[in-house]
Amino acid sequence: MLTIGCHLSSAKGYLAMGKDAKAIDANTFQFFTRNPRGTKAKAMNPADVERFLLFAEENAIGRILAHAPYTLNACSADENLRTLARDTMKDDLMRMEYTPGNSYNFHPGSHVGQGVETGIQFIADMLNGILTPEFHTTVLLETMAGKGSEVGREFEELREILDRVELNQQMGVCLDTCHVWDGGYDIVNDLDGVLHHFDEVIGLSRLKAIHLNDSQNPLGAHKDRHAKIGEGYIGAEALKRIVTHPVLKELPFYLETPNDLSGYAKEIVMMRNA
Structure with a gap:
């Protein structure tokens, strides 16, 4: 069965997210670990987490995906911002230990004129300063659209x-369909070629999750504007080919389209009927 869900609000807690997922026939979901435009995080509620874990087991909710706040920039030119990114991610991964065995996704960051090489080194330095064998969460680098100085x-x-x-055995990649399309990878007309290239460069074994989004922009626009399934330049048929592709169909898919719960429910039906 296709593992598919959407981005849910974590404001009401884990159990509420699980129930929202169940209500729209999702069997996974994504959520922000904290304020996506800031750094504040709600205190963990162990009792709520325990109720969610039981609910997830009873309702076959699979691997969930936590998303770091957008403000996290591991390769900022400002050392204080890099320290904030490190401290935020470390705290997030400690909080993820309440739900071990899931995934944590983040945008690599923007090098803000320092150059890609410097940006890559700062990101790796941050991860090397955080990851320990004691963490039970897979950390995912997200593919980006290439706007500005994104790495x-x-x-x-x-x-x-x-x-x-x-x-790096604790690391993986989350492929965002809108981002790779906006970044110049033609997943509409050459999906096999894109996946072959991904396998050659990174390895498909590293691909752990897919953000399933249409795009408001044409191929290679480098703008990162998500669209509802079938209302963008990628189109419903190409996205259906992605969820049914032999090397992808067992992965979890997470919708980040501009929708409410009823809109997500319709897209989940559309993809399940692909």
Whole structure:
């Protein structure tokens, strides 16, 4: 069965997210670990987490995906901002130990004029300063659209980060369909070619999750504007080919389209009927 869910609000807690997922026939979900435009995080509620874990087991909710706040920039030119990114991610991974065995996704960051090489080294340095064998969460680098000075538009950049992380067995990649399309990878007309390139550069074994989004922009626009499934330049048929592709269909898919719960429910039905 296709493992698919959407981005849910964590404001009401883990159990509420599980129930929202169940209500729209999702069997996974994504959530922000804290304020996506800031750094504040709610205190963990162990009792709520325990109730969620039981609910997830009873309702076959699979591997969930936590998303770091957008403000986290591991390769900022400002040392204080790099320290904030490190401290935030370390705290997030400690909180993830309440739900071990899941994944944590983050945007690699923007090098803000320092150059890609410097950005890659800063990102790897941060990860090497955080990861320990005691963490039970897989940390995912997200593919990026390439707007501004983002690191991670090219698969080669993600591979460079992975190669410099000492505990890289705890690392993986989350492929965002909107981002790779906006970044110049033609997943509409050459999906097999893109996946072959990903495998050659990074390795498909590193691909742990997919953000399933349409795009408001044409191929290679480098703008990162998500669209509802079938209302963008990628289109529903191409996204259906992604969820049914032999090397991808067993992965978890997370919708980040501009929708409410009812809109997500319709997209989940559409993808399940692909």
